[in-house]
Amino acid sequence: MEDKKGRMVAALENGTVIDHIPTQKLFTVVQLLQLDKCKDSVTIGNNYSSKKLGHKGLIKVADRFFSDDEISRLAVVCPNIRLCIIRDYEVVEKKEVCLPDQLTNVVRCANPVCITNNEPMKTVFYVVDKERGIMKCRYCGKEQCIDNIKLV
Amino acid sequence: MGNRSIVSIADYSREKIQQLLDMAAEFEKAPNRRILQGKVVATLFFEPSTRTRLSFETAANRLGARVIGFTDPKVTSSSKGETLKDTIKMVSNYADVIVMRHKLEGAALYASEVTNVPIINAGDGSNLHPSQTMLDLYSIYKTQGTLENLNIYMVGDLKYGRTVHSLLMSMRKYNPTFHFIAPKELEMPEEYKMYCKLNKINYVEQTDFTEDTIADADILYMTRVQRERFTDLMEYERVKDAYILKADMLGKCRKNMKILHPLPRVNEIEYDVDESEHAYYFEQARNGLYARQALICDVLGITPEQIKTDLTIIEA
Numbered sequence: 001m002e003d004k005k006g007r008m009v010a011a012l013e014n015g016t017v018i019d020h021i022p023t024q025k026l027f028t029v030v031q032l033l034q035l036d037k038c039k040d041s042v043t044i045g046n047n048y049s050s051k052k053l054g055h056k057g058l059i060k061v062a063d064r065f066f067s068d069d070e071i072s073r074l075a076v077v078c079p080n081i082r083l084c085i086i087r088d089y090e091v092v093e094k095k096e097v098c099l100p101d102q103l104t105n106v107v108r109c110a111n112p113v114c115i116t117n118n119e120p121m122k123t124v125f126y127v128v129d130k131e132r133g134i135m136k137c138r139y140c141g142k143e144q145c146i147d148n149i150k151l152v
Numbered sequence: 153m154g155n156r157s158i159v160s161i162a163d164y165s166r167e168k169i170q171q172l173l174d175m176a177a178e179f180e181k182a183p184n185r186r187i188l189q190g191k192v193v194a195t196l197f198f199e200p201s202t203r204t205r206l207s208f209e210t211a212a213n214r215l216g217a218r219v220i221g222f223t224d225p226k227v228t229s230s231s232k233g234e235t236l237k238d239t240i241k242m243v244s245n246y247a248d249v250i251v252m253r254h255k256l257e258g259a260a261l262y263a264s265e266v267t268n269v270p271i272i273n274a275g276d277g278s279n280l281h282p283s284q285t286m287l288d289l290y291s292i293y294k295t296q297g298t299l300e301n302l303n304i305y306m307v308g309d310l311k312y313g314r315t316v317h318s319l320l321m322s323m324r325k326y327n328p329t330f331h332f333i334a335p336k337e338l339e340m341p342e343e344y345k346m347y348c349k350l351n352k353i354n355y356v357e358q359t360d361f362t363e364d365t366i367a368d369a370d371i372l373y374m375t376r377v378q379r380e381r382f383t384d385l386m387e388y389e390r391v392k393d394a395y396i397l398k399a400d401m402l403g404k405c406r407k408n409m410k411i412l413h414p415l416p417r418v419n420e421i422e423y424d425v426d427e428s429e430h431a432y433y434f435e436q437a438r439n440g441l442y443a444r445q446a447l448i449c450d451v452l453g454i455t456p457e458q459i460k461t462d463l464t465i466i467e468a
């Protein structure tokens with residue numbers, strides 16, 4: 001019984017486990033990391049019970065190690081996510097995700113008359129308040145909050 | 153692309169502003185020169201603005217540059233035309249400076265990133281309009297002899313009026329005291345009041361516009377109160393006449409007080425005010441020519457010293 005329960009999260013030889021994903025954000029994370037187009041073996045689980053969140057989502061990706069850039073993009077969606085780097089069945093590193101100072105082509109500007117919504121170009125946002133998750137568009141200068149952003 | 157574009161002057165240092173003011177003053181003394189002979193200035197007006205375009209084109213022409221460009225009233229954000237990037241790239245092959253106006257916010261900054269040709273922002277959306285700000289600063293400097301410690305009264309539509317927002321930010325370093333006089337529905341937006349607080353700029357808000365409330369002004373900056381800005385037309389009817397400047401309101405004002413207005417006016421300054429020694433809005437518009445000559449030369453790397461020792465002046 002114990003073995004079966006454990007197997008879901010343990011059987012990864014090399015790769016990354018993304019843990020503590022809020023259940024409603026799980027598929028946003030999948031989309032953000034483009035795991036739907038990923039050739040490696042991916043396990044996506046949702047509604048596991050969690051002491052911290054009540055319920056949580058969890059993703060395991062075999063043989064994939066995310067770049068700092070990808071991790072910072074994750075921070076936009078869910079700031080409290082955790083990554084476990086697995087090598088040879090062992091957790092060799094745990095990474096807490098945190099919001100970077102600048103986000104390039106991650107977030108869409110909420111201002112319809114912003115140039116970024118009308119040209120094929122990358123968006124750039126400056127994180128002006130990490131605590132409250134406030135970010136400012138490089139182009140139109142409008143600020144928006146992390147709670148109601150749209151991804152590019 | 154690290155060039156000398158002017159997208160915004162809100163963060164310019166005092167030294168940089170002073171340099172531009174000095175250059176404008178030189179051009180006022182002698183506006184006709186050949187200092188830009190052989191240069192091509194492009195004016196790309198994706199959004200029409202006849203006044204601004206004429207002023208820039210006159211500035212370029214009077215310095216001996218040639219002008220190319222277009223005004224395209226058909227260009228909209230949704231039209232399936234060429235991208236802004238492609239247009240800028242194409243024109244960059246022809247021009248030494250690109251003056252552009254666009255209805256989308258951030259368009260000028262983006263344009264400056266895709267070309268090595270310097271861009272001058274002639275207004276992008278409700279966002280920025282540095283050449284208007286520069287001419288406002290020059291007008292204030294010229295009439296008051298300084299930009300320091302002035303009482304600047306802004307009247308009318310302070311919510312949508314981008315010229316007052318730009319002016320507010322660019323005066324930051326000169327210890328101004330602002331008075332915001334506006335109807336409730338068009339009051340100064342919270343973000344600019346926050347900006348004042350953060351930068352320790354004094355401001356007073358009031359709704360009364362009378363002979364007494366403007367008595368201490370050094371600059372009275374008037375703006376249009378437009379009907380279409382109101383969601384509540386009853387409110388518009390109630391306030392529309394409350395923000396009109398009349399000659400008999402000038403009895404108690406300071407001797408040095410000047411009235412500015414970005415023009416065109418509708419009815420917010422009565423015609424009898426034009427005769428007053430305080431009226432300055434027509435001269436202000438002419439200052440736009442010198443301010444724009446300064447901006448064009450600045451992006452081309454021409455220094456104030458070069459302008460002072462310029463031998464290409466055409467004597468009248």
Ligand SMILES: [Zn+2]
Pocket residue numbers: 109110111114115116137138139140141142258
């Ligand atoms: Zn924007």
